[in-house]
Amino acid sequence: MKSVLTTAIAAADSASRFPSSSDLESVQGSLQRSAARLEAAEKIASNYDSIAQEAVDAVYQQFPNGAAGRQPRQCAVEGKDKCKRDFVHYLRLINYSLVVGGTGPLDELAINGQREVYKALSIDAGTFVAGFTHMRNRGCAPRDMSSQALVEYNGALDYVINSLA
16 A cells, blocks of 8 residues: 555665655655544544535536436436445545555555546546535535644545546
8 A cells, every 4th residue: 555655665665775855754744744634534434424415415416417418317316326425435545545644545446447437437527526626615624624634635635636637
């Protein structure tokens, strides 16, 4: 699993050198932000369903007939359930990434190959971008979590949004 520590060591190894001071500073910065990441992970872990449901509602409000507007959604309940399931899956991986301190879980279990899967299933990634953007914009410090924890959470959401765009 990729984390800041394993990434720094692997980079130094591949360059046939010991970790540099900048490598160690990167690891130290990650360790200093670990409390905020863990706070964010704890907050989203206790609210997977409600966060995902708000994202689904935002997606269906913005795209009632799908992002491409191809056809009216005939199975709205089934579609919403599948959409929520996918958002919860991503939230769990974001949670895991926050705990680990790197994007490894997201890269390995969600991002690699996601465009091809969505294209094969005729799913417009724009709907997921809209949902994740809503999640990012909805977060509020100190109501939901501390400002530093919100920065870490929003960073993970931005990572997912950029991978889908």
